Amino acid sequence: MSNESEDRQTQKAAALREEILAKVAEYYRLAHAAKPFTPGESLVHYAGRVFDENELINGVDAVLEFRLTHGRFGREFERKLGAFLGAREVIPVNSGSSANLVAISTLCARQLHNRLMPGDEVITPAVTFPTTLAPIIQNRLVPVLVDCQLGNYNIDVEQLEAAYSPKVRAVFVPHTLGNPVEMDKVVEFAKRHDLFVIEDTCDALGSTYDGKMCGTFGHLGTLSFYPAHHITLGEGGAVYTNSRRLARLARVLRDWGRDCFCGYDNPPDGKCGHRFDWKIDGSDEPYDHRYLFTEIGYNLKSTDLQAAIGVAQLDKLPMFIEKRKQHFHLLYEHLKRYADVLQLPTWSPRSEPSWFAFPITVKPAAKFTRTTLTKYLEAHRIETRFLFAGNILSQPGYRQIDCRVAGDLANSDIVLRRTFFIGVYPGLDAPQIEHVLNTFDKFFGSMRSNA
């Protein structure tokens, strides 16, 4: 083909792309227009995808480009998210569970001089999401389970010292439902005993403690981009850190255990220019860096399509966080009148939670159970959820795990039996919140008339 006809073809393709993307925006407005809300009939979700034409446009654009694997959207997503978090390194993965797996596996990496070894202990709360605990067990480490505090539902930081043994090498703390753990206490404890700290920030993107982003206090932070979370890529997650060394190992573990990291979208010999300068036992010939495996790894990478959607979601993140905070406070200000029977959420005055949800525990003084209340809410089309696994040792898959329990897990058992949460996500609006509050009022009204 001549240069001229090649140019014409490129121009035509560019014009067609513009036309397609304009149609996508039009499609969004028709297909995804907000539906009217009818109290008691329309479902009040606890979470969901909040998006506009920009997510669809980016997604379609990524398909038209058809790189599919990590590319220009992936690089932009890493840069934007890193800037938001104040983290030097962002390593996207395919889920929050994978982020937790990569984080723990990084601390067990063969090339990490101070690595965690099988049998080493990791302190973590008993009230948790299962795949915060699972990678500890999967890496043959021993979890040390600590109770949570009622109201903030985080690990009870006052019990850290009592949970310590010389075998403890790390602390893995989730910021439960977006509520920041008192990280000054965790960091001070970890420094005293020379421990690694990982923060599961899957529920807490944008939450701060002492003005600093959660996930940046410890060695590694993790995120989930499942639709329930602050931003969504469908599935997806990320590990983030300010340590170049840990980031390098996290990428190796995510990418099959492969040592080479500069070959993605660079010249055939990689950016470093040393692709064939490597030695391997058993061969005098140089070995291709792309096939040099220095760790026993996984493939937990995410795609450029996911990142394309993520880039558009990140533009909305400050607004999402603001709405989550507003919805939380509307619920709190109204529901505090029922504080004699409902344990409302508590948080540190040093924190600014970017709430994932609004947790409630039915107090023993109440003349109703969690089941009575959640059934009532669900019957009025308000979604409720339990606080993940409750005391995870009660879960069938976790009853027999090899672990150490520090102190008792009395609060974790209460969470198992009496805690639930409702939504604060940015897809809610004033009429939906009003319906939630009216429904609580009606519930308590009916309780009084039955008394």
Ligand SMILES: Cc1ncc(COP(=O)(O)O)c(C=O)c1O
């Ligand atoms: C605290 C916490 N950690 C980890 C995860 C797992 O994330 P994913 O669903 O993306 O695997 C979740 C999921 O909701 C979570 O809430």
